[in-house]
Amino acid sequence: MTDRKNGAKTDGRNANGTFAAGNPGRPAGARHKTTRAVEELLDGEAEALTRKAVEMALGGDATAMRLCLERIAPARKDSPITFTIPDAAEAKDAGELAKAVLASVASGELTPAEGGAVMALVDGLRRTLEMTEIEARLTALEGAK
Known part of the structure; x- marks a missing residue:
């Protein structure tokens, strides 16, 4: 050069x-x-x-x-949203939550961006519930020894 x-x-x-x-x-x-x-x-x-x-x-x-x-x-860059979702007490209930969010987006109750944000929260809840269930199982196994 x-x-x-x-x-x-x-x-x-x-x-x-x-x-x-x-x-x-x-x-x-x-x-x-x-x-x-x-x-x-x-x-x-x-x-x-x-x-x-x-x-x-x-x-x-x-x-x-x-x-x-x-x-x-x-x-405002973000605002609260209100819609109905089923209760989730176990990790397996996360599928029902996801279906409720998708239905809300499909009906126009939520925007796709809001739906994506809620899905991220649902995923976080699912992971938390999974870890809670794993911890309970581990505690039960350790107690059985």
Whole structure:
């Protein structure tokens, strides 16, 4: 490969300007110089800027209102869901729970994403119940000795 023709060779890079193997680039947490400059300009002004945004929102500025509301009550990333499922006392009952979740997704009671999240919970419950049953069997076997 040839040396770079558009400037000095940079440490940690190949001759063609790409990162060398094993060089991850910037260290984790490194901040861009523009970000650092903006943070320095705003340093100590956060309270005044917040107060002004609230005043503008109260004055009827729609953009300021939206910004204030997004900070006060951000959009929920997750919300509780309610649907009926059978009781599960043993690991073998997890199949019935899974059928109930699939039926709820099929009927539109749950979204597919919500169904996936609930299925993950059902799987966790199944594993917990299995371990509880295994522990009970082991205790019974050890007690029989």
